Amino acid sequence: MADKDLTIIEHIDEVRKRLMVIVVFFIVGAIGSFFLAKPLINFIQYDTPAEQITLNAFNVIDPVVIYLKVIVFLAIVIISPVIMYQFWAFISPGLHELERKVTLSYIPFAFLLFIVGISFSYFVLLPYVMKFMINLSGQLNIEQTIGINEYFSFLFSLLLPFGFVFQLPIVILFLSRLGVLQPKVLVKIRKVAYFVLFVIAAFITPPDIVSHLFTSVPLFILYEISIVISRLGYRKFEKSERLRQMEEIKAEQQRQIDEVMNKTDDK
Structure with a gap:
């Protein structure tokens, strides 16, 4: 405690x-x-x-x-x-x-x-x-x-x-690179995300369709870019995880070899 x-x-x-x-x-x-x-x-x-x-x-x-x-x-x-x-x-x-x-x-x-x-x-x-x-x-x-x-x-x-809002791709890349967020999750919630972005655009623009689309479309593009970036980041995470696991396996094998060698020397 x-x-x-x-x-x-x-x-x-x-x-x-x-x-x-x-x-x-x-x-x-x-x-x-x-x-x-x-x-x-x-x-x-x-x-x-x-x-x-x-x-x-x-x-x-x-x-x-x-x-x-x-x-x-x-x-x-x-x-x-x-x-x-x-x-x-x-x-x-x-x-x-x-x-x-x-x-x-x-x-x-x-x-x-x-x-x-x-x-x-x-x-x-x-x-x-x-x-x-x-x-x-x-x-x-x-x-x-x-x-x-x-x-x-x-x-x-x-x-x-x-x-x-324009930090979205970096935040997504950061979370994906750490393995916290998977790109398939972003794809799965795409409709919900679009709705949320559409509502955000409604709050910060006048109530005419041109201004609304002028704001919403860049936000949607940002989200799609974030999905692509997430895939790249998550692949790098998986690659680094595989390398880390291989290093751990090699380290464990080396430890076991050292133990056997030490026992042999003791005899």
């Missing part, structure tokens, strides 16, 4: 250390983001998605709030590789040496997919969303007065989820 309690305490201490590293890097990232926030805010205000609207401040502190939101967003993006590495470092002691090396190599690709997801939602999806909202307001004779705080909140609520 004491050993178990000690293990739990050690795990908690390890989590605390990893979180402290993330916090330190977040502070450093936030300091760096302070100088990048203003150019990004100006770019977003005058870029295509917002060029047809006027952004207003409804509160005296809105400029400060926007500045802080952008700093936090940039800091998260900048230190996302650090967050991924700390997560890997926490679970890596439970992996074999080969698994540690392989899964560590996933981090750059995970970061790349995170950026691709954010870029897709901003440069591809957001213009369609804004166009739909503006057209709908015109059809309903509604004069929009959009707050800059609300616009940026809406923007980040769209960008970050897509950044995380």
Whole structure:
């Protein structure tokens, strides 16, 4: 019982250390983001998605709030590789040496997919969303007065989820490489997964069929790519397992030979 309690305490201490590293890097990232926030805010205000609207401040502190939101967003993006590495470092002691090396190599690709997801939602999806909202307001004779705080909140609520959703292939590859997830399971639950992705797309897009399909189709493609990646990852897992079992058999045979030799020497 004491050993178990000690293990739990050690795990908690390890989590605390990893979180402290993330916090330190977040502070450093936030300091760096302070100088990048203003150019990004100006770019977003005058870029295509917002060029047809006027952004207003409804509160005296809105400029400060926007500045802080952008700093936090940039800091998260900048230190996302650090967050991924700390997560890997926490679970890596439970992996074999080969698994540690392989899964560590996933981090750059995970970061790349995170950026691709954010870029897709901003440069591809957001213009369609804004166009739909503006057209709908015109059809309903509604004069929009959009707050800059609300616009940026809406923007980040769209960008970050897509950044995380685009991690799906890496997560699937990671689990398959460890043997936790088999590709046949992904094939079996494909219909359910499509339905879930369709619902997710419904929550983050306007209720028109074009925008919905524009979001759903890339998510479906991501899922199909994940199945292919899962097959590759699981094959490598099976190969490494066979090699490990062969090494164990050889080690056991060598141990038995050594025992026989020792007994012979004793005689």
